[in-house]
Amino acid sequence: MKEGFGKLTSLKEAKEVILNLIKEKNDEIIELDRALKRVLAEDIIAKIDVPHFKKSAMDGFAVRAKDTFGATNVNPKELRVIGSVKIGTVPKKTITNRECMAVSTGCMLPNGADSVLMVEFTERKNHKITIYKAVTPGENIIDIGSDIKKGKLVGKKGELINPRTIGNLASQGIKKIRVKKKPVVAYFSIGDEIIKAGEKLEKGKIYDINSKTIIAGLKEYNCDVIDLGIVKDNKEKIKETIKKGLRADFIIFSGGSSLGEKDLMCKAVSEIGTILIHGIAVKPGKPVLVGKVKNKLVLGLPGYPTSSLSNFYILVIPIIEKMLNVRYPLNTIKARLARKVVSTIGRYEFMAVKIEDNRVIPIMRGSSSITTLSEADGFIEIEENTEVLEKDSLVTVRLF
Amino acid sequence: MKEGFGKLTSLKEAKEVILNLIKEKNDEIIELDRALKRVLAEDIIAKIDVPHFKKSAMDGFAVRAKDTFGATNVNPKELRVIGSVKIGTVPKKTITNRECMAVSTGCMLPNGADSVLMVEFTERKNHKITIYKAVTPGENIIDIGSDIKKGKLVGKKGELINPRTIGNLASQGIKKIRVKKKPVVAYFSIGDEIIKAGEKLEKGKIYDINSKTIIAGLKEYNCDVIDLGIVKDNKEKIKETIKKGLRADFIIFSGGSSLGEKDLMCKAVSEIGTILIHGIAVKPGKPVLVGKVKNKLVLGLPGYPTSSLSNFYILVIPIIEKMLNVRYPLNTIKARLARKVVSTIGRYEFMAVKIEDNRVIPIMRGSSSITTLSEADGFIEIEENTEVLEKDSLVTVRLF
Numbered sequence: 048m049k050e051g052f053g054k055l056t057s058l059k060e061a062k063e064v065i066l067n068l069i070k071e072k073n074d075e076i077i078e079l080d081r082a083l084k085r086v087l088a089e090d091i092i093a094k095i096d097v098p099h100f101k102k103s104a105m106d107g108f109a110v111r112a113k114d115t116f117g118a119t120n121v122n123p124k125e126l127r128v129i130g131s132v133k134i135g136t137v138p139k140k141t142i143t144n145r146e147c148m149a150v151s152t153g154c155m156l157p158n159g160a161d162s163v164l165m166v167e168f169t170e171r172k173n174h175k176i177t178i179y180k181a182v183t184p185g186e187n188i189i190d191i192g193s194d195i196k197k198g199k200l201v202g203k204k205g206e207l208i209n210p211r212t213i214g215n216l217a218s219q220g221i222k223k224i225r226v227k228k229k230p231v232v233a234y235f236s237i238g239d240e241i242i243k244a245g246e247k248l249e250k251g252k253i254y255d256i257n258s259k260t261i262i263a264g265l266k267e268y269n270c271d272v273i274d275l276g277i278v279k280d281n282k283e284k285i286k287e288t289i290k291k292g293l294r295a296d297f298i299i300f301s302g303g304s305s306l307g308e309k310d311l312m313c314k315a316v317s318e319i320g321t322i323l324i325h326g327i328a329v330k331p332g333k334p335v336l337v338g339k340v341k342n343k344l345v346l347g348l349p350g351y352p353t354s355s356l357s358n359f360y361i362l363v364i365p366i367i368e369k370m371l372n373v374r375y376p377l378n379t380i381k382a383r384l385a386r387k388v389v390s391t392i393g394r395y396e397f398m399a400v401k402i403e404d405n406r407v408i409p410i411m412r413g414s415s416s417i418t419t420l421s422e423a424d425g426f427i428e429i430e431e432n433t434e435v436l437e438k439d440s441l442v443t444v445r446l447f
Numbered sequence: 448m449k450e451g452f453g454k455l456t457s458l459k460e461a462k463e464v465i466l467n468l469i470k471e472k473n474d475e476i477i478e479l480d481r482a483l484k485r486v487l488a489e490d491i492i493a494k495i496d497v498p499h500f501k502k503s504a505m506d507g508f509a510v511r512a513k514d515t516f517g518a519t520n521v522n523p524k525e526l527r528v529i530g531s532v533k534i535g536t537v538p539k540k541t542i543t544n545r546e547c548m549a550v551s552t553g554c555m556l557p558n559g560a561d562s563v564l565m566v567e568f569t570e571r572k573n574h575k576i577t578i579y580k581a582v583t584p585g586e587n588i589i590d591i592g593s594d595i596k597k598g599k600l601v602g603k604k605g606e607l608i609n610p611r612t613i614g615n616l617a618s619q620g621i622k623k624i625r626v627k628k629k630p631v632v633a634y635f636s637i638g639d640e641i642i643k644a645g646e647k648l649e650k651g652k653i654y655d656i657n658s659k660t661i662i663a664g665l666k667e668y669n670c671d672v673i674d675l676g677i678v679k680d681n682k683e684k685i686k687e688t689i690k691k692g693l694r695a696d697f698i699i700f701s702g703g704s705s706l707g708e709k710d711l712m713c714k715a716v717s718e719i720g721t722i723l724i725h726g727i728a729v730k731p732g733k734p735v736l737v738g739k740v741k742n743k744l745v746l747g748l749p750g751y752p753t754s755s756l757s758n759f760y761i762l763v764i765p766i767i768e769k770m771l772n773v774r775y776p777l778n779t780i781k782a783r784l785a786r787k788v789v790s791t792i793g794r795y796e797f798m799a800v801k802i803e804d805n806r807v808i809p810i811m812r813g814s815s816s817i818t819t820l821s822e823a824d825g826f827i828e829i830e831e832n833t834e835v836l837e838k839d840s841l842v843t844v845r846l847f
Contacts, residue, residue, distance in 0.1 A: 079644065083663045097817065100650045104815065106706045134680070134705045135640030137650045151705035153640055153750065155651040166706075194816040201821075209847065210663035211821040214752055217659035218817050222644040240535030240553055244479065244622040250500045250537045251555040259617035263483045263610035280534070305534045305551030306506045306566075350553065352614055378778060415504060416594040417497065417618050421601075421611040447609065 055328040058395040068344040072228045082208045085226040086371040091202035096192035097218045101156040105187040108147040109160035112184040163187035227371045233292030235275035237302025256352045257301040285315035297344040301355045330396045331414030332358040352417040357397040378446045388436040390429040399423035455728040458795040468744040472628045482608045485626040486771040491602035496592035497618045501556040505587040508547040509560035512584040563587035627771045633692030635675035637702030656752045657701040685715035697744040701755045730796045731814030732758040752817040757797040778846045788836040790829040799823035
């Protein structure tokens with residue numbers, strides 16, 4: 048009673064072997080404008096205070112607070128307007144005793160002034176204003192460095208760049224930044240039965256699904272993809288295609304649902320490299336092949352769509368994370384199982400689930416099914432040593 | 448005591464006015480390979496069953512179940528092997544009494560067979576196999592249409608396309624699909640004080656932050672952006688720039704933190720169009736300007752970085768959603784407030800928050816701050832008629 052795979056490698060061990068073949072990407076310098084979703088490869092320290100000058104937070108008049116003390120509606124005071132500050136310029140005058148200058152929001156505060164009185168509490172007549180309110184020193188002023196102090200970390204090495212971090216960097220006038228280069232991944236599908244979209248579907252043939260889902264997944268994680276197409280069940284062709292893929296950082300292929308393909312894959316990889324693992328204790332997605340060709344990872348995913356896409360989530364994302372030295376945020380929720388789930392002891396299980404009315408509903412349609420994942424909201428991970436998850440038990444769902 | 452904005456428009460009313468100016472985008476036909484993150488503009492009905500032929504789920508032998516009945520380890524049976532099925536082809540032979548054919552996973556089932564016996568339970572000698580197990584009819588067979596039945600909806604109009612939906616469509620051999628065209632948005636920043644990254648920073652000037660954050664936000668939502676740069680405080684230039692932007696679906700500008708800019712913006716828009724709203728009851732981000740020029744929305748966001756980016760989340764995303772007729776999934780969590788929050792009655796408040804140890808910590812650094820949002824994990828929305836949120840009250844955080 049042969050198993051076909053001999054002893055299966057645990058997921059943990061497989062990940063170690065795979066990640067050992069993966070090197071962190073080098074850096075490159077790009078425009079900040081193209082930095083969205085890239086990974087910062089340097090700490091960025093603020094070189095300038097933000098704001099880098101004392102400025103008005105309101106439209107009104109820059110004053111010395113003590114000149115306003117005592118002013119109220121019933122007991123107004125008067126100040127002399129010695130000019131107005133033009134936004135974006137350095138005020139030319141200094142305010143002294145009972146003087147003020149008109150300012151608008153964002154204007155630099157003139158020397159001598161320590162606060163801004165809002166325009167709403169004033170009445171202007173030519174070069175005089177009547178003020179109906181007192182202000183305290185510092186009122187309506189945005190101080191130097193109150194948002195970002197010089198020397199503060201405004202971008203952290205390893206950070207995934209989003210519009211908000213871009214704002215931080217833009218405040219420093221930064222034009223270019225150092226980021227991790229994008230991972231480059233080569234992909235091909237293997238199988239005599241696989242045909243391209245648009246081709247006529249004969250009995251026995253199937254359309255290529257895995258190239259579309261895996262490549263879309265890689266693009267979602269901002270990888271550059273070398274699409275090597277569909278390769279027939281032919282050892283030499285497979286070897287040739289792997290060699291073509293060696294200009295990528297690593298190679299993924301899918302296929303080998305059939306016995307003949309399994310053999311071909313193994314032979315092809317071992318003739319030009321080494322097979323490190325064949326068969327991982329995961330469900331679905333057991334028939335994973337991990338090889339090394341010219342020191343590059345060659346990762347064979349199962350032909351079944353759900354298996355190969357599951358493996359993408361549990362094996363390929365960690366590879367991308369290691370290359371970029373980043374952790375993609377896991378989007379998870381906790382909720383209760385709508386029914387009992389029985390898993391296989393000794394195999395990690397990736398179970399696609401739907402969430403309805405805050406209940407977790409396992410989708411069990413088999414690994415050959417593509418709709419399993421397309422109907423799922425996410426998946427739960429069942430550890431190797433867990434056999435049963437009871438109905439109503441609290442589980443963590445990783446949302447897609 | 449003037450307010451500067453007269454009566455503020457409620458967020459609800461403002462959204463209605465804004466969305467009334469927005470038309471749904473037309474469709475276009477694109478390659479499935481480029482469909483990631485686009486919005487499907489047609490229902491797609493399966494034209495073929497998946498699988499579209501009866502196939503083997505295992506490596507083994509296609510048999511007639513009744514020929515195996517009774518076979519056990521101690522009482523094995525024998526079958527005659529009349530050939531093997533080549534994957535991707537139609538089997539040329541039909542199985543009759545006590546016959547079988549070798550099949551591998553994914554092979555089409557030969558006529559006459561109704562089940563597959565796994566190779567593990569057999570022993571082959573030339574044209575005979577000894578079988579040590581019985582199978583039931585249908586065992587290890589993937590039936591026609593068991594994954595997708597002809598006529599089933601495999602892609603829904605209005606669906607945001609992800610790798611899993613792409614897999615569904617690929618199973619049908621679909622090469623091109625009808626999607627919503629991408630929104631095209633024109634953007635510019637206004638202000639004499641605003642300078643470009645790379646320029647020398649003089650006192651009184653600030654680097655352009657909003658163009659970077661808003662454009663990155665638009666790209667995150669898969670819009671095409673026309674970047675119209677920075678425009679000085681000059682009415683004619685603003686009018687010119689708005690006119691240039693009219694080839695987009697709508698125009699966003701930011702600026703007008705200063706009194707002079709507010710006037711200029713209003714005059715510029717009203718000289719070539721109509722101002723519909725000036726001032727929305729939201730915090731931060733009150734000084735929003737909603738205008739209409741040649742029937743196109745012109746949306747003026749405040750100059751303060753946090754205000755303009757907050758407005759992006761509460762005003763611009765709904766615009767994109769209306770254009771594409773899609774709802775972007777809200778990524779929310781519920782957690783308890785780490786401290787009491789006081790809000791302003793009559794104003795909707797967008798409050799940036801951090802989440803630490805499952806507690807929600809409001810970040811209150813003011814709307815002029817860019818770090819408010821870059822340090823935030825998300826935001827909570829405080830409705831207009833809410834004044835106080837007590838410490839420990841449960842709030843919904845919209846995660847970025």
